[in-house]
Amino acid sequence: MKQEKISDAVVRRLPVYLRYLNELSLSGVQTVSSQDLGEKLNLNPAQIRKDLASFGEFGRKGVGYNAAYLIEKIRQILKLDKTLGVALVGTGNLGRALCNYNMYTKDNMKIVAVFDADASKTGTQINHLTVQPMHELKETVDRLGVTIGIITVPAWEAQNVADRFAAAGIKGILNFAPAVLKVPPGVRIHYADFTAELLSLAYYMDDDNRLSEGEVNV
Amino acid sequence: MKQEKISDAVVRRLPVYLRYLNELSLSGVQTVSSQDLGEKLNLNPAQIRKDLASFGEFGRKGVGYNAAYLIEKIRQILKLDKTLGVALVGTGNLGRALCNYNMYTKDNMKIVAVFDADASKTGTQINHLTVQPMHELKETVDRLGVTIGIITVPAWEAQNVADRFAAAGIKGILNFAPAVLKVPPGVRIHYADFTAELLSLAYYMDDDNRLSEGEVNV
DNA sequence: TAGATTGTTAATCGATTAACAATC
DNA sequence: TAGATTGTTAATCGATTAACAATC
CATH class of the missing domain: 1.10.10.10 (Winged helix-like DNA-binding domain superfamily/Winged helix DNA-binding domain)
Structure with missing residues (x-):
């Protein structure tokens, strides 16, 4: 090759x-x-x-x-001939939706650990996984050999989570939060920035069929 | 300009x-x-x-x-100085998560109609919207002046939904389903293809820290 | 053999970056 | 005025596409 x-x-x-x-x-x-x-x-x-x-x-x-x-x-x-373990941080609607997506399995990627900073979320179950507190991140990542992290927290917490991921030795990050993040060299970050995709769609819309202010509140 | x-x-x-x-x-x-x-x-x-x-x-x-x-x-x-109405099809975990995201509002984009082909879903409420059956799509899109559609159905149904959107006069589509879609000229399609983003991350991972088969099932 | 389709080189196209005159 | 920063042109870089010899 x-x-x-x-x-x-x-x-x-x-x-x-x-x-x-x-x-x-x-x-x-x-x-x-x-x-x-x-x-x-x-x-x-x-x-x-x-x-x-x-x-x-x-x-x-x-x-x-x-x-x-x-x-x-x-x-x-793509190095998908062996299974890659993934950790996810942020168990809001989106994070939970991703955990329940089990299509990763056939592609040899699997969410094996879930975290949330909110104490009221930790200990709950999502798709057979127990939500863990953030202070367990590094130990769990080490123990399970996780190399990829998914960020589904609000934008203002995303950089902090990225830092925690990097410190825990994670090498690849998929960020769903609407924010540009800094990661140290050696860490790769991809964006799932659907809000930007959605807003940029607006550019291509015709000018005539836009709703006037307020009309949208059905 | x-x-x-x-x-x-x-x-x-x-x-x-x-x-x-x-x-x-x-x-x-x-x-x-x-x-x-x-x-x-x-x-x-x-x-x-x-x-x-x-x-x-x-x-x-x-x-x-x-x-x-x-x-x-x-x-x-970006033509975001007036509000753009958005329709969403597919009320699985991901679709519901997006409906509950209300950050669009400040960007003058708002989900104003939600659809599902599954009769057991129609009539239920998601974030103040009633899930409608697919046969109401065109009429609703016309009535509310919707120009943008979001697809959050399984991959095998995505092309069909795109066709329905196009037939209903929708001009921009954001597709979350893991599939490449055909749309007629004049319709713009953007992809929120996070599974591809995730899988491509794997390419950049070091070879040594991958889990062996089965080890991942904690 | 004739037809089809790859792998690859060369040509084109487009996007990013550097540089700098204009000017606040 | 001196320093800073834009808008824009030119240079560079990289990605896409065309073309075609190799060969199944």
Whole structure:
């Protein structure tokens, strides 16, 4: 597997490939071309070939890619061939929703510990996990070998949680709080900034069909 | 306000600027430089100046940007100076979590209608809204002037919901389902694809601290 | 063999960053 | 005036796309 510096954009597309390949595989499809993939995923076929080729030769000229083989390879590349433990902090509506999402399991990612700073939340159960107090974070992360953390606390607490994660040795963070965070070198942070996605949608709306002030309060 | 073709990357940064400017404004800050913004938001100051300058001259040379004025301008650009009504389909854990998020209000976006295909869900209340059956979608979207739709259904139903949205005249979609969707021209789709963000994080993890199979089941 | 499709190089396109004159 | 910071042009960087030889 050749390894130059892989760009972030490429890495972010891999899970998208993986997801659709799983679908294909389940429905019995054996072989798929970059053309097929591109049509389904709204991507340029050349880009898909280039993305995949940056990790090795996974296809067969004149034939295409074997779905099952490609799934296995992408899993390896993403290091999802072994299970990764995830810790989540913040058991509000969103945090609880994520804990109940068990689709991670098939992708070898699993939330194995849940924390909340609010003493009234600790000790309660969410999807077979007991909510732990923040002071147990580091010990638990060490014990369970957790490497990824999810932040679902309010924006003003998010930086603090990121700091705690980093101090506990966590190497990857997915932040749902609407805030830009600082993390030390060696820690990778991704954003699930859906409020920004939603607000930026507004830019593309036509000017005419906007509601006037107050009209919205049905 | 000059208007060439604004790139998507620029538009996506505007809500991030807006959010931090709101914070500054609330804490009494009057003036901010591109330097300050860049440091806080992990962006290059030149990029911030260029982004803003593509919509007009909002700063003062030698001084910086007036926070309150810039907030007003960005709101106008994003068309958030009037309230936008949003419809949500899919009242699972995630959908309910989003409905209870009322932070949209201050940004002039508000969920004004909620739908679910499951008859056992319709008629129930979520944050003062009654869950409606899917056949009422078009009529309600028309009546309330909704232009943006949020999809929080399982992946296999997402395309169908997108089609229904498009048919109902919705112009912007935020899709939380882990699937790439097709929408007709004139409809804009953004993704809140947190499972892909999470899986791509794995790529950056060290190889040594991964759990072995089964070890994760505490 | 003829047709299809990859892997890869070269060309294009677009986005980010540096630099600096203008000016507050 | 001197220092600071914008707006903008030019330079750089990186990502996407086109094209095509290799080959199944």
